[in-house]
Amino acid sequence: MRILITNDDGIHGHGLKVLAEAARQIGEVKIVAPDRERSACGHAMTLRDPLRVNPVEYGGLEAYTVNGVPVDCVNVGLTVAWPDGCDLVLSGVNHGPNLGFDITYSGTVAGAMEGAINGIRSISFSLATFVLEAPPHWETATHWLNENLLKLTQLPDEDLSFLNVNFPSIAYEELRGTKFAEMGQRVYKDRVERRDDPWGRPYYWQGGAVVMKANQPGTDVMAVSEGFVSVTPLSLNWTNHNLAKAQASRVEWPSSL
Numbered sequence: 001m002r003i004l005i006t007n008d009d010g011i012h013g014h015g016l017k018v019l020a021e022a023a024r025q026i027g028e029v030k031i032v033a034p035d036r037e038r039s040a041c042g043h044a045m046t047l048r049d050p051l052r053v054n055p056v057e058y059g060g061l062e063a064y065t066v067n068g069v070p071v072d073c074v075n076v077g078l079t080v081a082w083p084d085g086c087d088l089v090l091s092g093v094n095h096g097p098n099l100g101f102d103i104t105y106s107g108t109v110a111g112a113m114e115g116a117i118n119g120i121r122s123i124s125f126s127l128a129t130f131v132l133e134a135p136p137h138w139e140t141a142t143h144w145l146n147e148n149l150l151k152l153t154q155l156p157d158e159d160l161s162f163l164n165v166n167f168p169s170i171a172y173e174e175l176r177g178t179k180f181a182e183m184g185q186r187v188y189k190d191r192v193e194r195r196d197d198p199w200g201r202p203y204y205w206q207g208g209a210v211v212m213k214a215n216q217p218g219t220d221v222m223a224v225s226e227g228f229v230s231v232t233p234l235s236l237n238w239t240n241h242n243l244a245k246a247q248a249s250r251v252e253w254p255s256s257l
């Protein structure tokens with residue numbers, strides 16, 4: 001199996017190593033990752049600046065850094081690392097959760113999205129540490145991946161679909177299992193904070209506390225907060241079919257001008 005790995009935490013991200021170590025047991029791994037952290041870049045793509053690609057030493061694996069975002073890495077990867085294509089795109093393991101609406105901000109998830117757009121089976125992985133100081137249980141991700149990564153690659157797949165996986169950051173022994181889950185809701189409150197710089201001029205910093213609706217049965221948010229690994233199949237077809245139907249029944253567009 002030919003595998004391309006990227007992430008949004010950058011080439012030095014620890015989760016990249018975790019994912020690469022697990023993936024090299026099931027196939028030939030090549031890494032193309034941003035040269036620095038690019039978290040929360042979403043599905044951005046670099047168009048106005050040249051992309052520089054540098055081969056780097058990565059534990060005996062073929063690896064490159066790119067001065068771009070995960071989408072750039074996947075596309076550069078399919079040009080430089082796997083010019084004849086590959087069978088699997090993996091993104092992560094991200095340091096921090098990508099649950100609910102995080103999916104839309106996430107560079108990690110965007111890496112898998114870009115793989116799916118290229119017609120390749122793709123999976124994003126995140127370690128759901130909820131506070132910055134919380135100890136990241138990377139060993140839990142390692143354990144789970146060693147047991148289940150191959151299984152994930154053998155699941156039924158569809159065009160323009162990919163998987164988003166979140167590990168709760170708890171000890172492996174405390175893990176309660178794995179659940180297929182829907183995308184839940186994870187909203188931030190007090191998102192923008194006003195501060196003053198040393199000259200008394202205001203600046204604004206975006207962050208904010210996460211407010212998770214506690215009771216969202218069947219969602220990724222709930223599965224992870226209850227100690228399960230969540231596996232969420234996502235589709236790039238964003239059409240709201242029910243709404244489209246309801247709206248079409250309520251309006252008649254003129255057939256000619």
Ligand code: MN
Nearest residue numbers: 008009039094
């Ligand atoms: Mn990240």
